[in-house]
Amino acid sequence: MTAISELHAQDDIALAERLKAGRDRILSELRRIIVGQDDVVDQILLSIFVGGNSLIVGVPGLAKTLLIHTIARALDLKFSRIQFTPDLMPSDITGTDIIQEDPETGRRHLVFMPGPVFGNIILADEINRTPPKTQAALLEAMQEHRVTVQGKTYTLDEPFFVFATQNPIELEGTYPLPEAQLDRFMFNIIIDYSPEADELTVVRETTAVQDPQFDHAVSGRDIVAFQR
Numbered sequence: 001m002t003a004i005s006e007l008h009a010q011d012d013i014a015l016a017e018r019l020k021a022g023r024d025r026i027l028s029e030l031r032r033i034i035v036g037q038d039d040v041v042d043q044i045l046l047s048i049f050v051g052g053n054s055l056i057v058g059v060p061g062l063a064k065t066l067l068i069h070t071i072a073r074a075l076d077l078k079f080s081r082i083q084f085t086p087d088l089m090p091s092d093i094t095g096t097d098i099i100q101e102d103p104e105t106g107r108r109h110l111v112f113m114p115g116p117v118f119g120n121i122i123l124a125d126e127i128n129r130t131p132p133k134t135q136a137a138l139l140e141a142m143q144e145h146r147v148t149v150q151g152k153t154y155t156l157d158e159p160f161f162v163f164a165t166q167n168p169i170e171l172e173g174t175y176p177l178p179e180a181q182l183d184r185f186m187f188n189i190i191i192d193y194s195p196e197a198d199e200l201t202v203v204r205e206t207t208a209v210q211d212p213q214f215d216h217a218v219s220g221r222d223i224v225a226f227q228r
Contacts (some may be wrong), residue, residue, distance in 0.1 A: 019049065019226050022218040029074045034067055036194040043189045044071060044163070048121075051227040052186030053142050053162040055127075055177075059169055062191050065123060068163050072121040077159070077220055080119035082138075084130040086173070090137035093117050094147040095154075112149065117141050120157060120220060124164035128174040135181065138162065142184050159223045 023045060030041060040056075044067070047054045056064055065081060072079035082093060095115035101108045116122070117138065124138055141147050142162045146155045164185070182188075 018222070022222060022226075023049075026071075026074050026218060030070060033070050034063070037063075037067065037191065040067070040189055040191050041071075043187055044068070047163075047187050047189075048075075048159070048161055048223060049226045050186070051159070051161075053164070053184060054187040054189050055182070055185040056163055056165045056189045056191055057168050058165070058191035059167060062193065064165050064191060065125065068121060068123045075121075075218055075220065075223070077120035078157075079121050079123070080116040081123040081125060082116050083125050084127050084134070086129060086131065088130045088134050090134050091115065091149070093134065093137045094141070094149050097150050112152070112154070114154070115147075117147060118154075118156060120159055120161070122160075122162045124162055126167060127164040128166050128176055131175055135175070135177065138164075139181055139184055159220050159227070 026045065027041065034041065044054065044056075048071070058064060069079050069081075082088075093115050094117055095113050097110040098113050099108050100111045122138075122141075127135060127138070137147070141156060141160075145158070145160050146153055148154075
């Protein structure tokens with residue numbers, strides 16, 4: 001093994017140790033808010049570290065939004081939630097050009113107003129409740145990490161992840177994702193009800209008012225390095 005190869009191997013080992021230490025610290029931070037669901041948390045963190053998007057399947061009321069938002073806070077990443085509805089338009093996701101008037105000259109010009117997809121961790125809530133045309137706007141961002149609006153292309157900030165949710169029970173009035181679109185998701189994460197002991201803990205802890213501050217164990221720059 002050459003000296004350069006040995007140096008690269010040492011760098012890889014050091015990066016792996018940072019990854020493990022970072023994961024342990026993230027889990028420690030998350031357990032201050034999230035009760036149970038250890039397998040789900042592990043799968044979500046794995047998805048983030050390898051740069052993949054995930055589809056989370058579970059009935060309403062299982063704290064999917066709280067879980068993803070808490071992970072974003074622990075990682076100090078920008079979180080955006082998009083509620084998918086039948087009347088949601090692609091521009092509601094990507095953003096659109098609006099006309100603004102210069103107060104000094106009175107001249108009008110187009111200014112791009114970014115949509116909620118311009119974040120680091122995007123929660124696409126009930127993605128199957130919106131038509132395929134609107135779904136495609138998000139899927140382009142997932143695949144290319146960029147969006148196109150009025151012929152102009154805008155690059156999204158890194159790291160960028162999408163966590164989409166689906167309700168496995170209520171399917172009336174939905175637009176199921178075809179296989180080609182499901183293939184954009186690296187993981188299909190099933191979230192179920194917690195054991196009774198965890199449910200009791202949740203009941204006790206939700207009666208208290210708390211907004212804990214997080215020790216940001218891993219930064220966005222660290223995550224990009226892990227993905228390499």
